Amino acid sequence: MTLSAASPISPMLAKAVGTVPEPDSVPGGLSYEPKWDGFRGIVYFDGDTCEIGSRGSKPLTRYFPELTDAFTRLLPGPCILDGEIVVRTGAPGRERLDWETLSQRIHPAASRIRTLAELTPAVFVAFDLLGQSDTSWLDVPFGQRRTALEELLGGLGAPIHLTQVTTDVELARRWLVEFEGAGLDGVVAKPLAAAYAPGKRVMLKTKHQRTADVVLLGYRVHASGSGVGSLLLGLHDDNGNLVNVGGASAFTYARRLELVDELAPLVLRDDAGEMVRGETERSRFSAGRDTSYVRVRPTRVLEVRYDQMEGARFRHTAQFFRWRPDRDARSCTFEQLERPVAYDLSRVLL
Structure with missing residues (x-):
């Protein structure tokens, strides 16, 4: 060969x-x-x-x-x-x-x-x-x-x-x-x-499959230009600040369009009535890509499935599970996350 x-x-x-x-x-x-x-x-x-x-x-x-x-x-x-x-x-x-x-x-x-x-x-x-x-x-x-x-x-x-x-x-x-x-x-x-x-x-x-209740920070428009491509997620740190912890995506075409209407009442707008946009931090993997997103009032809570954390972010894209109208956004903190017990890597490598 x-x-x-x-x-x-x-x-x-x-x-x-x-x-x-x-x-x-x-x-x-x-x-x-x-x-x-x-x-x-x-x-x-x-x-x-x-x-x-x-x-x-x-x-x-x-x-x-x-x-x-x-x-x-x-x-x-x-x-x-x-x-x-x-x-x-x-x-x-x-x-x-x-x-x-x-x-x-x-x-x-x-x-x-x-x-x-x-x-x-x-x-x-x-x-x-x-x-x-x-x-x-x-x-x-x-x-x-x-x-x-x-x-x-x-x-x-x-x-x-x-x-x-x-x-x-x-x-x-x-x-x-x-x-x-x-x-x-x-x-x-x-x-x-x-x-x-x-x-x-x-x-x-x-x-590993876990769930977390997170705050909706905004959404990115799908690459096709139609509908919601991904939701931006946040958690409150020890000082009460909202920290971007990653995103949730993989919605069907129909669901992407539904989310635009569903989230419309939450979208922040300027004095001219235009949508307020933010921009996430760029990385070497996002170079050349549009990192802007539509900001929303951080009041809605959703539950997502995730596998593990990498620092203060979800290691991989999370999966939307359900909305949590019963949760107060201020209660969504890092304390809810399960942290694995430390294990020495040298004991894993042969």
Whole structure:
């Protein structure tokens, strides 16, 4: 097979399930592993040079020079690896994954990337072997791919790690609870007898599901120009200030149009009767995008589903659940949020 990002392999994906599935729920059983919260990376090493492709096959190579250097020095031979690029921060014994620090690596300036590679170096957590030398492993059952991965990478050391695996469902359920304290995202279950299926949702993922009552700050118009695209959400901090904590989206076309009329009485207007607009903070991921939004009176409360927090924001886009007309907006504070017990990341990495 061609060991090059010029012929990219689309990563195998996971379907969300509510609970960690029983091992006998699929033929041949399941293998469980932590769900890492970083950049998905497919590593192509031809024996001399290394390239890293993203989930969308976009090149990540230039952003992680410390990893490409490690791959060329440490890998014993040509191979294709599937895994996650993460950054670990914190004092020894209190390390955790740091998404914000990782996201800073997507920067246009090579000098800035080199500096960050030295200050906050990334690590690669491997969880699958897709090819070795000129042999494709895509059609090989996962159980055999995992054994071969351990033989290939065992003992290499940082910054190349193996993800932990188990066939014990009770241990996997413990991981779901404990590993969140180190910044991990949940648990993935992989059919032991399944081949690698590029772009297909063969794996099963279980993530944390929580709800929170939040204040509506405003809404963004949908990219089509019609209807509400997303709702902006806020919580009161210890000083009573409303803090933007993220957004909720994924509304149907009909619901987007309904929300415009539904929220119209709350929209703030200036003396000329024009809608008052605000603008959210820009990031490297929103460069060139319209970050403006229509402001509303912060009096309406809604309940949203979310998985985890990253600092003072929802790590991923929240899901609208229901309006809460019974709640006073002033009562929506950070205190309601469940905080995981801290867990040292070094106990998760192999």
